[in-house]
Amino acid sequence: MKFQAIIFDLDGVICFTDEYHYRAWKAMADEMGIPFDRTINNRLRGVSRMASLDIILEQYHGPALSDEKKAALAQQKNDLYRESLREMSTADLSQEVRETLDGLREMGLKLAIGSSSKNTPFILGQIGLKDFFDAVSDGNNITRSKPDPEVFLKAAAMLGIAPEHCLVVEDAVSGAEAGHAGGMKVACLGDAAQHQAGDWNMESIRELLSIVKA
Ligand code: B16
Ligand code: MG
Numbered sequence: 001m002k003f004q005a006i007i008f009d010l011d012g013v014i015c016f017t018d019e020y021h022y023r024a025w026k027a028m029a030d031e032m033g034i035p036f037d038r039t040i041n042n043r044l045r046g047v048s049r050m051a052s053l054d055i056i057l058e059q060y061h062g063p064a065l066s067d068e069k070k071a072a073l074a075q076q077k078n079d080l081y082r083e084s085l086r087e088m089s090t091a092d093l094s095q096e097v098r099e100t101l102d103g104l105r106e107m108g109l110k111l112a113i114g115s116s117s118k119n120t121p122f123i124l125g126q127i128g129l130k131d132f133f134d135a136v137s138d139g140n141n142i143t144r145s146k147p148d149p150e151v152f153l154k155a156a157a158m159l160g161i162a163p164e165h166c167l168v169v170e171d172a173v174s175g176a177e178a179g180h181a182g183g184m185k186v187a188c189l190g191d192a193a194q195h196q197a198g199d200w201n202m203e204s205i206r207e208l209l210s211i212v213k214a
Helices: 018-032 038-042 049-059 067-086 095-106 120-126 150-159 173-181 190-194 205-213
Strands: 005-008 110-114 135-137 166-170 185-188
Touching: 005 150, 018 038, 018 049, 018 067, 038 049, 049 067, 067 120, 095 110, 095 205, 110 150, 120 135, 135 150, 150 166, 150 173, 166 173, 166 205, 173 185, 173 190, 185 190, 185 205
Parallel strands: 005 110, 005 166, 110 135, 166 185
Antiparallel strands: none
């Protein structure tokens, strides 16, 4: 087999919290009178919370904001976002994702998460995958956000598998760049697939089953 492990991005790959991120940032931006749309939102995929705020503030031309005010804006967004996360349940894990994860596991592959999100443990609990993965590397154990490869290299190290034997699955261009920077092959979905950012650009996550077999 081509790979020994698969490292999955969370938001936009395993579950679709990306829409909740968008709505929460949009509410914050509207309140501040900052223009924010889905095109700008695509630049936030895979990017840490504070780096996302800096991207949104590129469109802000008011008085300078202190670090405390910026932290408060990020907190406001996260509080709103967490309200959406609280509504999530096992019903938010699609059958397609569940069957793909089970199929890959049956093939003997190690499965890990590599997400920029500090909310990863909470989200995995909500969708019933709390103890499913062999390793979870997330926004709580990294110092550099995607496109830096740190989150994926830490996941590979937790698994004890060399990066060249790992396949990264991503929906963000920044995440695909991070996987490549870590010396890994990358299979993309969604926005990253539309940008042809991966070694494979998929329409459905099920395609992983044939990619790893080939
Ligand atoms: P949080 P991923 C990323 O998750 C999101 O794509 C990105 O939009 C978000 O800003 C980042 O997590 C941080 O999330 O505010 O929950 O810590 O795609 O890397 O799973
Ligand atoms: Mg993502």
